[in-house]
Amino acid sequence: MNRFFADRRIFYAALALGTWVVWEAIAAASMPIFFPPPEDVARAFWSSLANGTLVEHIAMSYFRILVGWAIGCALAIPLGLLAGRSRIVRMVLEPYIEFFRFIPPIAFITLFLIWFGLGETSKILLIVYTSLFVAFINTLAGAMAVDVEKIRAAQCMGATARQTFAYVVVPATVPHIVTGIRLALGNAFMTVVAAELVAAQSGVGHLIWNSRLFAQTEFVFVGIITLGLMGFAANWALRLITARVAYRYNIKS
Amino acid sequence: MTSIRLRNVSKSFDGDGRAGGAYTALDRLDLDVREGEFFCLLGPTGCGKSTVLHLIAGFDMPSAGSVEVRDHPVAGPGADRGVVFQTELALFPWLTVEENVSFGLRMRGSDAGERAAILDRNLELVGLSKHRRKFPRELSGGMKQRVQIARALANDPDILLMDEPFGALDAQTRRRMQEEVVRIWTEARKTVVFITHDIGEAIWLADRIGVMTRGPAARVKEIVDVKLARPRPAMTPEFAEIYNALSASIHAEAEAMLNE
Numbered sequence: 001m002n003r004f005f006a007d008r009r010i011f012y013a014a015l016a017l018g019t020w021v022v023w024e025a026i027a028a029a030s031m032p033i034f035f036p037p038p039e040d041v042a043r044a045f046w047s048s049l050a051n052g053t054l055v056e057h058i059a060m061s062y063f064r065i066l067v068g069w070a071i072g073c074a075l076a077i078p079l080g081l082l083a084g085r086s087r088i089v090r091m092v093l094e095p096y097i098e099f100f101r102f103i104p105p106i107a108f109i110t111l112f113l114i115w116f117g118l119g120e121t122s123k124i125l126l127i128v129y130t131s132l133f134v135a136f137i138n139t140l141a142g143a144m145a146v147d148v149e150k151i152r153a154a155q156c157m158g159a160t161a162r163q164t165f166a167y168v169v170v171p172a173t174v175p176h177i178v179t180g181i182r183l184a185l186g187n188a189f190m191t192v193v194a195a196e197l198v199a200a201q202s203g204v205g206h207l208i209w210n211s212r213l214f215a216q217t218e219f220v221f222v223g224i225i226t227l228g229l230m231g232f233a234a235n236w237a238l239r240l241i242t243a244r245v246a247y248r249y250n251i252k253s
Numbered sequence: 254m255t256s257i258r259l260r261n262v263s264k265s266f267d268g269d270g271r272a273g274g275a276y277t278a279l280d281r282l283d284l285d286v287r288e289g290e291f292f293c294l295l296g297p298t299g300c301g302k303s304t305v306l307h308l309i310a311g312f313d314m315p316s317a318g319s320v321e322v323r324d325h326p327v328a329g330p331g332a333d334r335g336v337v338f339q340t341e342l343a344l345f346p347w348l349t350v351e352e353n354v355s356f357g358l359r360m361r362g363s364d365a366g367e368r369a370a371i372l373d374r375n376l377e378l379v380g381l382s383k384h385r386r387k388f389p390r391e392l393s394g395g396m397k398q399r400v401q402i403a404r405a406l407a408n409d410p411d412i413l414l415m416d417e418p419f420g421a422l423d424a425q426t427r428r429r430m431q432e433e434v435v436r437i438w439t440e441a442r443k444t445v446v447f448i449t450h451d452i453g454e455a456i457w458l459a460d461r462i463g464v465m466t467r468g469p470a471a472r473v474k475e476i477v478d479v480k481l482a483r484p485r486p487a488m489t490p491e492f493a494e495i496y497n498a499l500s501a502s503i504h505a506e507a508e509a510m511l512n513e
Contacts, residue, residue, distance in 0.1 A: 149340065149342040150344075152330060152336065155330035155331075156331065156334060156336045157332055157335075157405075157408050158331065158357050159356075159357070159360040163360050167356075171347045172347070250346060250347075250388075
């Protein structure tokens with residue numbers, strides 16, 4: 001039995017087979033309009049892949065996610081680091097953070113549409129907001145938690161305040177930053193789908209919503225599975241990038 | 254020659270509103286540490302030993318009185334006073350052993366050739382040459398404290414301040430580290446202020462021992478000269494005599510604390 005689990009390929013092949021059997025069973029007990037069988041979904045998948053629409057949807061969603069996420073993180077990391085080391089900035093921001101953290105970004109969709117229109121700007125800004133928030137909070141927490149012994153050690157080795165910030169506070173916060181940008185990526189995925197459901201002519205969220213209107217449940221499945229695969233790929237890519245520094249900063253993936 | 258001079262030093266901490274009011278850790282404390290000597294500050298837990306060290310290091314300012322190092326008032330932390338902290342929290346876990354040790358040199362922009370020479374010498378001194386490319390988390394507790402010692406010495410400080418550096422080590426390792434630190438002190442010839450609550454440790458290490466009264470409002474109660482020849486084998490009659498005297502002195506403080 002241990003051998004069975006030890007060989008990853010056999011294990012995951014068995015897992016995939018099991019999933020397929022369960023899916024078939026549920027589909028057989030239901031109707032295609034509610035729960036399409038795997039072969040219907042596979043057919044829908046290939047057809048949308050063949051006519052290029054799926055690739056287009058994926059590209060649009062990825063574009064929104066990556067641009068919004070990158071801008072959000074690029075703003076959040078320096079802001080979080082600075083805020084973490086300044087009591088006044090923290091005191092100003094804290095009540096706002098405590099207020100906004102309980103409002104899902106989706107709640108802002110309508111407002112963003114009113115402010116920034118139906119185009120790409122509103123969707124990307126919404127993702128900027130959601131990424132920024134999560135990445136900022138994590139960076140802030142990390143910068144605040146830097147051990148006082150590390151700061152003092154740097155000081156009594158002759159480091160200036162700037163050097164202490166750059167060579168102690170920043171590297172000490174790296175694990176929190178990595179956690180922050182990972183969580184931000186997850187949030188960006190959730191937010192983009194919500195935004196595309198409400199107002200978009202493209203993207204995987206739009207595919208899901210549009211298929212619902214035409215009662216093409218198998219395409220709803222295609223959209224959902226695509227999202228899962230996109231998230232998996234994005235997370236894997238991010239892990240690949242952070243792997244270069246993972247050992248040094250003791251980041252556990 | 255006096256290296257460190259504390260005169261009439263008081264230190265109070267503001268109450269934080271939860272744990273009660275203001276707390277006076279030190280009250281009109283006087284202390285002189287001589288150039289080049291190994292000085293141990295000994296006292297019961299919570300007596301303010303670490304507070305004294307923090308004042309000398311410049312991490313904290315006295316509420317009253319003066320703290321001078323080589324006749325200059327202490328205004329803040331500086332590379333002239335190296336500190337070996339109690340725990341590994343002071344190490345930079347994202348840097349290798351050699352990167353930790355050369356940190357101060359890099360901050361002050363010393364040239365690469367000089368840096369390599371100083372690095373090699375100090376790693377050799379603490380016996381970490383073979384582990385130079387490891388990260389702190391790959392080292393044992395004793396080795397981590399060696400990194401701290403090498404890191405402090407690499408900046409060539411006048412004074413080495415050690416805050417119960419072996420407190421978290423097991424008995425065997427501690428004993429070895431004590432021997433090591435005496436050897437390093439003999440070679441590097443720095444003024445050392447070593448904080449401990451371990452009487453035996455103080456006698457093994459120190460030229461002179463400053464015994465502190467109980468806190469709050471602690472002072473230095475007495476200075477004991479340790480005139481034993483080095484190296485010091487434990488448990489000679491002379492050793493036992495000093496041990497018993499110190500033990501009685503500290504015990505009296507602990508008793509008084511319980512009766513308060």
